[in-house]
Amino acid sequence: MPPWTLYPPYKRKAYVYCLMILTIQIIYCLIILIAVPALISMEYYARQAKVSAAPSVPWMRQAVIYRLKQEVSALGHPAPVILELGSGWGTLAFAAANACPHAQIRGFEISPVPLYFARLKKWLGRYQNVTFYSQDFFDVNMGDAHIALAYLNLPLMDKLRIKFEDDLKPDSVVISNTFAVPGWRPCHEETIQNFIYTLKIYTYRVPHLQVQRSSN
């Protein structure tokens, strides 16, 4: 027998009302207990990484994926390794996983909240060809990668240039959303224009760069 049936009808209403208020308060508390630490964590890691976990806008993501598919088919590798440097919420990594089902997508992310969200989405979506690593991409050996994707900022791209030059093997490709790799000449550059702004997608090929660098 439900407990409120022990009370007279006018008290039953009050009882149910109190229960509703209590439930709403518990939900509020849970939201605050989860949301506040999550926001603090995201802010902390955004400051550490000097870039927020904001995902790329859909039309830029589409253009990056289009470019990626072209590079993957030009590569002709049965299972190319694609690195997503700073995979955030996994938006680009999942789009790449769908577009290139035979590729192995490796996302690297230091911010735990977007990282666990991406892992949960991978688990729910049963994505087989994407893995998210809780790792600073500067500590990753990129030696076996065929393609590296990035949507970061200029200082990070500048720092990554040295890492790319040290790690990436000839023929590997870097596709960067919006931010160029300072000092490198792209082998392909695409301008994406919409009603608000104009952005670019830069593609670099490592042998091209090595030839260019040794002649400087």
Ligand SMILES: C[S@@+](CC[C@H](N)C(=O)[O-])C[C@H]1O[C@@H](n2cnc3c(N)ncnc32)[C@H](O)[C@@H]1O
């Ligand atoms: C602008 S978001 C890019 C999100 C995703 N790549 C996309 O295109 O939708 C940049 C992400 O890079 C991550 N990041 C920055 N530096 C990093 C590092 N050294 N190692 C791993 N992740 C890093 C940040 O935490 C952030 O989530």
